[in-house]
Amino acid sequence: MKIIEIENWKRAEHFKFFSKFDEPFFGINSEIDCTAGYEFSKKNGLSFFAYYLFKSLVAVNEIEEFRYRIVNQNVVIYDKIHSSSTIGRADGSFAFSFVEYDPNFEIFNKSLQREIRNVKNSTGLRFNDKAKRLDSIHYSSLPWIKFTGVTHARDFKFPDSVPKITFGKVDKSKKMMMPISIVAHHGLMDAFHVGQYLELFESLLNENKI
Numbered sequence: 001m002k003i004i005e006i007e008n009w010k011r012a013e014h015f016k017f018f019s020k021f022d023e024p025f026f027g028i029n030s031e032i033d034c035t036a037g038y039e040f041s042k043k044n045g046l047s048f049f050a051y052y053l054f055k056s057l058v059a060v061n062e063i064e065e066f067r068y069r070i071v072n073q074n075v076v077i078y079d080k081i082h083s084s085s086t087i088g089r090a091d092g093s094f095a096f097s098f099v100e101y102d103p104n105f106e107i108f109n110k111s112l113q114r115e116i117r118n119v120k121n122s123t124g125l126r127f128n129d130k131a132k133r134l135d136s137i138h139y140s141s142l143p144w145i146k147f148t149g150v151t152h153a154r155d156f157k158f159p160d161s162v163p164k165i166t167f168g169k170v171d172k173s174k175k176m177m178m179p180i181s182i183v184a185h186h187g188l189m190d191a192f193h194v195g196q197y198l199e200l201f202e203s204l205l206n207e208n209k210i
Contacts, residue, residue: 001135004068004075011187015075018187022156027183028194029149035176037205049141050109052178052205056165057083057101057108059201060137065189066197069134070161075188078135083112084162085139087119095119098130105210138164145169150181161185 006012018024034052041051060066060081067078083099097115102108119126146169154160168179182194 001076001078004077006075015187024185024187025183026186028191029181030198031177031179032202033175034178034205036208038176040208050112053083054105054108055204056201058204059197062200063193063196065193066163068188070159082136083139084131084136087116089120095126096131134162138162140166142168146171147179152183
């Protein structure tokens, strides 16, 4: 983790401007073509959830703005960003999880599957210290909903700066399109950077390799 010298930072004015807002987060809803990625995951016996979560983290870690956070009123950049995803249970409840990012899919997937088992064998939210880590993305997956917009529960007394990415139900009618929502602190990034993420994520998802 490295502290950014705000006065010499290209986003200094943007950060100071948006940080004064009661709601400094902005949201963009879009969709991506995941046809090749879905077919690749099924052909190779991979969980599509594990596959797209991994590819999303690869993209996140490539784009500097997704690694900015606000810590004790300082802007910092983390070397690596991990996954803090909600995981569902058979009874309809869910809990938070934390999985460290590893550029090796097999290592990442082993950690993810272990965490999924831990969630399914537990009760409650599991809102522990790992789930609270700032060097993560808050992920949600809604595979039963083809949404066109998403909002999130927010505690405005808490100085949040973690981006939130939500995946929806894949439309399999023609091309396989997956809705996706990105919510982020406007002092740390703009729509341009969200566009970079979406373009890179879609490309990585459909490159037919892990």
